[in-house]
Amino acid sequence: MISLKRNSRGEKVEANGLRRESSRYTPNQSEPFKISRSKFSDFLTCRRCFYLDRVKGLISPSLPGWTLNSTTDLLLKKEFDLRRAEQSPHRLFEKFDITHVVPFNHLLIDQWRDALRGGLEYRPDKSNIILHGGVDDLWLNKETGEIIVVDYKSQANKNPVNTDSYLKSVYHETYKTQMDFYVFLMIGMGFRVADTAYFYVCNADVHADTFDGKLTFTETLVPYQWSIEWIPREIDKMVEVLNTEKLPPINPSCENCAYSQQRALIEYKATDD
Numbered sequence: 001m002i003s004l005k006r007n008s009r010g011e012k013v014e015a016n017g018l019r020r021e022s023s024r025y026t027p028n029q030s031e032p033f034k035i036s037r038s039k040f041s042d043f044l045t046c047r048r049c050f051y052l053d054r055v056k057g058l059i060s061p062s063l064p065g066w067t068l069n070s071t072t073d074l075l076l077k078k079e080f081d082l083r084r085a086e087q088s089p090h091r092l093f094e095k096f097d098i099t100h101v102v103p104f105n106h107l108l109i110d111q112w113r114d115a116l117r118g119g120l121e122y123r124p125d126k127s128n129i130i131l132h133g134g135v136d137d138l139w140l141n142k143e144t145g146e147i148i149v150v151d152y153k154s155q156a157n158k159n160p161v162n163t164d165s166y167l168k169s170v171y172h173e174t175y176k177t178q179m180d181f182y183v184f185l186m187i188g189m190g191f192r193v194a195d196t197a198y199f200y201v202c203n204a205d206v207h208a209d210t211f212d213g214k215l216t217f218t219e220t221l222v223p224y225q226w227s228i229e230w231i232p233r234e235i236d237k238m239v240e241v242l243n244t245e246k247l248p249p250i251n252p253s254c255e256n257c258a259y260s261q262q263r264a265l266i267e268y269k270a271t272d273d
């Protein structure tokens with residue numbers, strides 16, 4: 001994909017490929033440094049790209065926004081906020097037998113849901129790394145007082161959503177690590193978190209006969225038993241990578257790296273001719 005850098009007025013500007021120095025991590029720095037959920041996920045996918053980004057300041061080409069997905073998120077947020085104000089269960093809760101659950105009403109809920117305004121935030125003890133991420137929603141189990149972490153997902157899959165296959169899909173591995181990460185932050189922030197988190201999956205009906213200006217979705221709650229014991233281990237490894245002066249290894253399955261290596265080879269040969 002070819003991505004052109006534009007300013008806020010939509011005008012094309014020169015892309016230099018590097019972020020400003022003040023937003024980079026300096027190996028062994030003691031000043032606090034923020035790592036978002038998506039950068040932690042980058043670390044899990046490829047240590048080299050994470051390092052090139054966070055330490056060397058290399059900017060990945062931007063991607064177009066997922067506007068249809070963000071629209072379902074936005075509308076769900078509005079819908080849940082109505083129930084939050086009333087402290088009443090959402091219409092889907094009866095079907096999934098969780099009528100004792102209501103959207104969590106907290107002063108900071110808007111901030112926690114907004115990755116740009118901080119999101120959930122936790123600094124592990126003795127670490128200069130501040131972890132943060134914007135969560136989609138939090139619900140409250142009124143019987144236990146525990147918080148339920150929720151992630152909205154939109155898709156268009158011809159098969160109905162099934163909990164088992166949804167959670168086993170290799171394409172949903174990152175969804176689970178994302179959920180684990182939010183749970184880790186919530187627990188770090190001092191909340192009691194329910195063992196079951198939920199993916200609120202909106203699946204567009206691809207079998208409809210016509211479009212008629214609307215997409216119809218089936219909504220399913222996929223319960224997920226989170227696990228967070230792996231996270232501190234990975235954070236330690238991430239800090240090790242940040243503090244190294246050496247380039248970490250690549251992910252050999254990465255198509256982007258294969259592309260840039262082949263391209264460099266072709267260009268090198270062309271200049272040689």
Ligand code: SF4
Nearest residue numbers: 046049250251254257
């Ligand atoms: S393998 Fe290469 S391009 Fe792919 S994520 Fe890693 S460093 Fe980036």
